[in-house]
Amino acid sequence: xxxxxxxxxxxxxxxLVAAGRLTSEDLTRACLAEIAAHNDxxxxxxxxxxxxxxxxxxxxxxxxxxxxxRGPLHGIPISLKDLIDQRGVATTAASxxxxxxxxxGDATVTARLREAGAVFVGKTNLHEFAFGTTSDDTAxxxxxxxxxxxxxxxxxxxxxxxxxxTGMSIASIGTDTGGSIRIPSAACxxxxxxxxxxxxxxxxxxxxxxSLDHVGPLARSVADAWLLYLIMRGDATAxxxxxxxxxxxxxxxxxxxxxxxxxxxxxxxRGRFAESLAWLRQAGxxxxxxxxxxxxxxxxxxxxxxxxxxxxxxxxxxxxxxxRYTPNVRLRIEMGRYLLAEDHARxxxxxxxxxxxxxxxxxxxxxxxxxxxxxxxxxxxAGTVDVAGRPESVRNMMLRLTxxxxxxxxxxxxxxxxxxxxxxxxxxxxxxxxxxxEGLLAAAAACEPHLTA
Amino acid sequence: MSDxxxxxxxxxxxxxxxxxxLPGLKPLLSALADATRALRAVDWDEALSATxxxxxxxxxxxxxxxxxxxxxxxxxxxxxxxxxxxxxxxxxxxxxxxxxxxxxxxxxxxDGEPR
Numbered sequence: 210x211x212x213x214x215x216x217x218x219x220x221x222x223x224x225l226v227a228a229g230r231l232t233s234e235d236l237t238r239a240c241l242a243e244i245a246a247h248n249d250x251x252x253x254x255x256x257x258x259x260x261x262x263x264x265x266x267x268x269x270x271x272x273x274x275x276x277x278x279r280g281p282l283h284g285i286p287i288s289l290k291d292l293i294d295q296r297g298v299a300t301t302a303a304s305x306x307x308x309x310x311x312x313x314g315d316a317t318v319t320a321r322l323r324e325a326g327a328v329f330v331g332k333t334n335l336h337e338f339a340f341g342t343t344s345d346d347t348a349x350x351x352x353x354x355x356x357x358x359x360x361x362x363x364x365x366x367x368x369x370x371x372x373x374x375t376g377m378s379i380a381s382i383g384t385d386t387g388g389s390i391r392i393p394s395a396a397c398x399x400x401x402x403x404x405x406x407x408x409x410x411x412x413x414x415x416x417x418x419x420s421l422d423h424v425g426p427l428a429r430s431v432a433d434a435w436l437l438y439l440i441m442r443g444d445a446t447a448x449x450x451x452x453x454x455x456x457x458x459x460x461x462x463x464x465x466x467x468x469x470x471x472x473x474x475x476x477x478x479r480g481r482f483a484e485s486l487a488w489l490r491q492a493g494x495x496x497x498x499x500x501x502x503x504x505x506x507x508x509x510x511x512x513x514x515x516x517x518x519x520x521x522x523x524x525x526x527x528x529x530x531x532x533r534y535t536p537n538v539r540l541r542i543e544m545g546r547y548l549l550a551e552d553h554a555r556x557x558x559x560x561x562x563x564x565x566x567x568x569x570x571x572x573x574x575x576x577x578x579x580x581x582x583x584x585x586x587x588x589x590x591a592g593t594v595d596v597a598g599r600p601e602s603v604r605n606m607m608l609r610l611t612x613x614x615x616x617x618x619x620x621x622x623x624x625x626x627x628x629x630x631x632x633x634x635x636x637x638x639x640x641x642x643x644x645x646x647e648g649l650l651a652a653a654a655a656c657e658p659h660l661t662a
Numbered sequence: 663m664s665d666x667x668x669x670x671x672x673x674x675x676x677x678x679x680x681x682x683x684l685p686g687l688k689p690l691l692s693a694l695a696d697a698t699r700a701l702r703a704v705d706w707d708e709a710l711s712a713t714x715x716x717x718x719x720x721x722x723x724x725x726x727x728x729x730x731x732x733x734x735x736x737x738x739x740x741x742x743x744x745x746x747x748x749x750x751x752x753x754x755x756x757x758x759x760x761x762x763x764x765x766x767x768x769x770x771x772x773d774g775e776p777r
Contacts, residue, residue: 503709509701512694536686544690547675552698558706565713 215239215286215376219433222379223281229273233266233284233328236379240286240330243376250358252350253371255291255301256332262286265328272326281436283326288378290366291332292339293424294413295319302415303337303347305533306526316413318382318424318441325440330378333368337538339384339417340519341365342392342607345589346535353589354397356632360586363396363607365389369427370397380428380437386417387511388581388611390425391623395581395636398625400653401427402434404646406618409441418518421511421615431624431654438646458655459493463639464574469504470610475584475596481627481635482580488659489578499570499577503562507613508605510563513548513556514616520545564617571619571642576652581623581636583609610638620646622653626660668695668702 214222215236225231241259248254269284291301294312296319301307315323323329334352336344344367345351352367354360355374362371366383370393373381383390385403394401402425409424416422426437465486471479490496520527523542531539570577584594584606593600614621619640626637637660641649672695679687 503704506700506704509697512697513701516694540684540687540690543679543684543687544694547678547691548694549671549698552701555701555706558710559701559704562706562709562713565710569714 213239213376215243215379217379218430219281219285219379219428219436220430222285223283226273226284227278227281233269233273233286234263236284237262237266237286237328237330240376240378244331244372247355247375247377251353251355251371251375252334252347253352253368253375253377254288254331255303255334255349255368256299258298258329258331262328262330269326269328279324279326280440282322282440284328285326285379286328286330287322287437288331288333288369288372288381289319289329290335290369290381290383292335292384292415293319293332293382295329295332298332300415301332301348302339303335303349304535304538305348306338306530307415308533312413314413317410319413321441321443322382322437333366333372333381333383335368336365336389337535338415338519338523339365339386339389340538340541342388342604343587343589344368344393346537348535351589354586354633356397356628356634357586359588360633361396361589363393363582363586365393366401366427367393367397370394370399370401373397373399373427373429380426380433382437382441383425383427384411384414384417385423385425385611385615386421386515387608387615390423390427391581391611391621391636391638392607394427394623394625395634395638396586398628398634399427399429400431400434400625400657401425401623402438402646402650403614403621404438404442405620405643406615408620408644408646409438416518416522418515419522420518421515423615431622431650431657434622435647435650435654438650456655457493458489458659460495461489461493461576461652461655462495462497462574463489463576463578464497464499464570465578466499466501466504466570468500469507470501470579473583473596473599473601473606473609474580477629478580478583478585478635481629482637485626485637485660486578489656492659494656496578497574499573501563501566501570501613503559503566504613506559507563507616508608510556510559511608511612511616513552514560516541516545517548517550517553518545520548560616563613564619567613567617567619567640568643571640575641576649577640579610579638579640581610581638582607585629585631585633585635614640617643619643620649622649624653624657624660665699668698671695 294316296314342364343361344364354362369381369383372378390401403423426434428434587603621640623636628634675691676688
């Protein structure tokens with residue numbers, strides 16, 4: 210290990226903590242020092258739990274000294290997106306609407322992580338109410354991308370991705386309604402997993418669109434994401450660690466959906482993705498083309514699904530205190546109130562069609578592979594970006610390759626896969642079969658070394 | 663709904679946004695109208711009915727089973743009056759009924775109806 214310890218993975222750190230060679234308190238202090246040094250500039254955290262985190266760490270160190278290790282997450286400092294309840298701590302959702310709120314209890318996923326020995330260092334910044342993909346509409350100041358502070362870290366779980374890249378926490382828990390775990394992971398260079406819809410409990414988490422919402426991990430490796438996923442699922446993780454990783458991509462069949470998904474891609478993103486496929490093919494993976502009929506209708510279907518659900522949740526507060534929302538988020542919530550019920554009903558049928566189409570594509574391969582984002586991280590505040598000589602809406606670009614799998618519920622993961630000449634990360638997205646998130650993780654673990662080499 | 667009806671809806675929604683002092687909403691409503699046109703451009707019910715199953719049936723492609731041999735003709739049943747005489751003498755059937763089982767009870771398990 211050459212980098213400071215708090216930049217390493219859980220998989221690397223866990224044996225050191227378990228053996229008493231590294232204390233949770235030292236690890237936590239190192240993360241808190243990074244927050245103190247960089248948070249004013251990057252705005253990754255809304256709430257920092259300095260003293261409380263150190264008290265958690267010391268208690269967990271005492272357990273190790275007494276011979277009790279809870280498992281691989283014992284004493285590891287992590288962060289929670291500030292939509293997720295942690296008892297006794299504010300859940301702001303990055304909004305003034307929730308000023309004064311303090312969570313009475315833990316979300317189920319928080320309780321499971323706590324039981325597994327996680328140390329919570331703080332609550333991370335996000336796009337207000339997760340209703341956006343750039344993390345700049347927030348009551349707590351726009352989050353900045355550490356690779357280029359003039360650029361967005363993606364969103365809505367932008368603070369979570371920044372926290373991992375900068376050593377502020379070893380991993381983080383985010384939410385994903387249209388890509389909000391995978392988008393910042395791609396923009397910042399972390400691993401981000403959206404499991405199959407419904408696998409992880411979303412109680413104690415502020416909803417955006419309940420039929421599309423997922424909770425999941427952002428991490429430094431596929432193995433770390435897998436561990437956090439199992440813990441949040443309520444698995445008896447310690448007995449299964451280390452995980453049975455697939456060691457090779459030989460024989461792994463990856464389906465490449467090109468129509469629609471490759472129609473609008475930044476040239477450098479297209480180049481990195483082609484290189485990734487070439488490396489995987491060289492390592493023995495089989496690459497086949499697949500099609501997903503009606504994929505071009507993804508955005509309208511998503512809009513007519515997510516907007517009414519979001520507007521329903523916010524109906525009371527948008528009526529009572531509209532001025533407390535950031536202007537852009539307020540307008541998007543208002544937009545949902547004008548949508549006709551018959552179009553929402555059409556979208557529900559369309560979801561069935563799209564779900565079956567993705568199922569059919571996956572019947573021919575082990576996983577689908579596509580870029581996570583069609584563009585590198587955009588400048589903060591930009592409404593449009595130039596893609597292959599044409600202006601494109603930033604919002605449309607950010608969601609373009611991820612939101613389909615929220616509509617269909619398939620598990621999907623973003624893995625870092627090189628960067629642009631300017632040093633902005635690119636993400637490689639794999640999509641697995643529904644209810645086989647671990648199959649997807651196994652495929653991702655096999656691909657990972659070929660993508661980050 | 664036709665394009666004309668979407669135009670009418672958009673005009674009405676924009677007027678409402680103006681009335682509520684939200685002129686910034688009008689470009690979003692216009693984008694929503696475009697999305698609604700795109701959504702309605704597909705007959706989703708037709709697309710759903712035309713959707714083949716993702717996973718081939720487990721039985722598809724298997725060879726056909728051989729035809730069953732014809733059953734021999736059953737002997738003719740005895741006259742009804744002879745059967746009635748046996749039942750009156752038998753206690754087993756009555757005993758079952760006394761224990762609370764009825765023909766309906768016996769037919770419920772595994773009959774495939776949701777309960």
